[in-house]
Amino acid sequence: MAKIIVEVALKPEILDPQGQAVASALPRLGFTFATSVRQGKRFEIEVAGEVTPAMLADIEQAAQTLLSNPVIETYVVKVEA
Amino acid sequence: MAKIIVEVALKPEILDPQGQAVASALPRLGFTFATSVRQGKRFEIEVAGEVTPAMLADIEQAAQTLLSNPVIETYVVKVEA
Numbered sequence: 001m002a003k004i005i006v007e008v009a010l011k012p013e014i015l016d017p018q019g020q021a022v023a024s025a026l027p028r029l030g031f032t033f034a035t036s037v038r039q040g041k042r043f044e045i046e047v048a049g050e051v052t053p054a055m056l057a058d059i060e061q062a063a064q065t066l067l068s069n070p071v072i073e074t075y076v077v078k079v080e081a
Numbered sequence: 082m083a084k085i086i087v088e089v090a091l092k093p094e095i096l097d098p099q100g101q102a103v104a105s106a107l108p109r110l111g112f113t114f115a116t117s118v119r120q121g122k123r124f125e126i127e128v129a130g131e132v133t134p135a136m137l138a139d140i141e142q143a144a145q146t147l148l149s150n151p152v153i154e155t156y157v158v159k160v161e162a
Contacts, residue, residue: 001116007123022124022147031143033136035082036127042088043103046117055114062112066103 002051003080004059008068009040043067051079083132084161085140089149090121124148132160 010016016038023037047055059077068075091097097119104118128136140158149156 009123009125019124025147026143029143029147031139031147033128033139033143034126035129038125040123040125042090042121042123043100044090044119044121045115047114048116058112058114062107062110062114066106066110066112 002047002049004045004047004051005078005080006043006045006059006063006067007040007076007078008043008063008073009038009075010073014072040073041067083128083130085126085128085132086159086161087124087126087140087144087148088121088157088159089124089144089154090119090156091154095153121154122148 010019018039019037022039023034026032026034026037045059056077056079063075063077064070091100099120100118103120104115107113107115107118126140137158137160144156144158145151
């Protein structure tokens with residue numbers, strides 16, 4: 001059983017109101033470390049058996065069509081041990 | 082300028098309707114690789130200067146109080162190069 005991680009983030013030029021809300025809440029709580037916060041999504045996908053190149057191509061396809069909106073988001077596919 | 086990643090995920094025993102929606106949408110789109118999908122959040126935090134142990138302790142604290150709900154979620158803090 002392998003685990004695939006798909007990380008989806010807004011493109012840098014796209015406004016991120018959730019991230020901005022976090023960035024402005026941090027100093028109110030006394031945390032001054034952040035210069036910028038961006039919020040994204042993370043999908044943990046469990047797959048049966050070995051990760052094959054064909055499966056990875058399928059996952060890329062799913063990341064592009066279902067998990068992210070390629071107009072405003074980018075994604076990264078990672079295979080976990 | 083360093084980048085800190087905070088990954089927030091629902092605890093395994095907590096129901097994840099978003100993940101379930103993705104898991105049931107995948108086969109409808111012809112993707113049969115997934116046995117389970119869990120959806121979480123990901124925060125990219127840019128910090129000025131070096132990452133110090135005191136700053137990391139602050140970030141842990143912020144992850145616990147603002148970025149995650151410790152009753153139902155777990156978090157991981159990662160430092161990116």
